[in-house]
Structures are given as C-alpha cells and as structure tokens.
Amino acid sequence: MAKGTDTNEAEAPQVTSPTMAKKYKIKGGAETLNYPGFKHPVTKAHLEGEKAEVFIKAFKKLDAKANADRAQGTPEINNFDKFIEVG
Amino acid sequence: MACSIAAGRAAASGCGTATKAGLNELNAWLVNRADIAFGAVSASTGISATFTMSGVTVVYPYAFDSRGFQFDETMTTDQNTGAITHKPVVTGRFIGLSGKNRADVELLKNTNLCMIVEAKSGLFLVFGATAGLTLDTNTAGSTAENLGEILTLSTSEANPESEKYFQLLDTDAATTLALIVAAE
Numbered sequence: 001m002a003k004g005t006d007t008n009e010a011e012a013p014q015v016t017s018p019t020m021a022k023k024y025k026i027k028g029g030a031e032t033l034n035y036p037g038f039k040h041p042v043t044k045a046h047l048e049g050e051k052a053e054v055f056i057k058a059f060k061k062l063d064a065k066a067n068a069d070r071a072q073g074t075p076e077i078n079n080f081d082k083f084i085e086v087g
Numbered sequence: 088m089a090c091s092i093a094a095g096r097a098a099a100s101g102c103g104t105a106t107k108a109g110l111n112e113l114n115a116w117l118v119n120r121a122d123i124a125f126g127a128v129s130a131s132t133g134i135s136a137t138f139t140m141s142g143v144t145v146v147y148p149y150a151f152d153s154r155g156f157q158f159d160e161t162m163t164t165d166q167n168t169g170a171i172t173h174k175p176v177v178t179g180r181f182i183g184l185s186g187k188n189r190a191d192v193e194l195l196k197n198t199n200l201c202m203i204v205e206a207k208s209g210l211f212l213v214f215g216a217t218a219g220l221t222l223d224t225n226t227a228g229s230t231a232e233n234l235g236e237i238l239t240l241s242t243s244e245a246n247p248e249s250e251k252y253f254q255l256l257d258t259d260a261a262t263t264l265a266l267i268v269a270a271e
Contacts, residue, residue: 039111040264042261043261046262055265057265058265065271
C-alpha cells in the first residue's frame, strides 16, 4: 500500500488560500484625505472599513471624469496613485 | 396610518439648529426611476439607508447653474377621497443659449426620473422615487435674468408622488457620496 499512499498524497485536495481583500491607506499615513473632486473628507476608517471598495470605485470614476474633461496636451490625471496606497 | 399623534418634536431635535439653505448644483444626479430602488424609509427618521441599481444601469451627474436651482414640494388632499399626494418641483437652469443645452432639454422630454441631490446642509435628498419626475416646463431666454434654458421637473397630474421626499444616508455623508459616485 506504500504506492497507494504516495498516490493519495499526490491527489490530496489542494488547499487554496481565500482571496485576500486589498487593503488601502492614505499615502503618507494621514488620517483624513480631501480627494480632488470628492466633497467630503475621507478618513482612514473609511478606507479600512467594509465599504472601502466603494470609495476606491468612486475615486477611479472621479479620475476618469477629470481626464475626460482635461485640456488636450495636459498631463494625465492620476490622483488615485498620488493619494492612495494599495497593500 | 396612525390616526392620532404619538410623538412630539422638542427644540433639541433640530428646530433650533441653523441650517444652510439651498441645493448643491454640482452634486445632483438624475436616474431613470425604473433603474433604481431605495431601501425602506424609516418612519421615525425619514431616512433610507440603501439603494440598488438594476443591471448595468447608472446614475447620471447633472450640473445646473447655481442661480435658481431649487426644490419645492406641496402636499394636497383630495376633497372627495381624502387621498394624500405630493408634488415635488425641481427648478434648474442650463446656463446660456446653445445647441448643447437645447439638445439636453430634448433628451429630458418624456423621461421618468428620480433625482438625488445634496443640499448645502450636506444632506442627500431624493425626489420622485415613487412616481417619478418628468420635464414639466421649459422656458428659454436671452436676458441676464433668464439666460439659458430653465427647466422644471415635476410629477404629472395623473401620477403624483404617494410619498414625500426623503433623505438618503448610508453610514455618513462621505460613504453616501461614494456610493452615488461609484454608481455613475
């Protein structure tokens, strides 16, 4: 049965790690962020809370809108990378 | 529906707090009413805490000129049936006379819409959630007082709102704003 044991080991179900949720921080370790185009201050707690992905989606939409309105020849706006650290 | 009053309203509940008047013309959204559903409005707070969009639908940011952007609502009671209905009226202006403004007015005709707008006090308000708003009137003018396209969005006589406007609040103002912007 030694061979069988080897086979069983080979066929043992793979343990997959659960998908790790991304973690977000305000760059520079600040407690609050006034994201350009977003009227209300965003706190560290917002970015670490259960609605973090909603804030991230909103920030990316704001960047996209800012780029759509940007004058031709001006550099691309990427406030997300400027203000948010993804862990 | 309750037939007798069951709660008071002390000064501490808000009567004595200074509140900034007006709507924020840069934080307004229109959405096809059929595409959005709001969570139940609390009878005690007048707040709905959630909304869901159907499928891949979106809310549309809609900027108006700051002058004359306003909301009024009137409740009426049918003299014969006693039925209570509400008529919200939102007035806004697209500044200037232009082909673009004309086209935007045309696009609003025959729509059935719900509006989410942030008041200058920081509260998010929802108009037209039960029956929907339609383009009720439009005037265009060239003088300083009426330059551009002035619109009123309101309910039709045949299809009034069955409920008053309400407040939308998920956790706090920042989270509510993020939910709306994410739905654009």
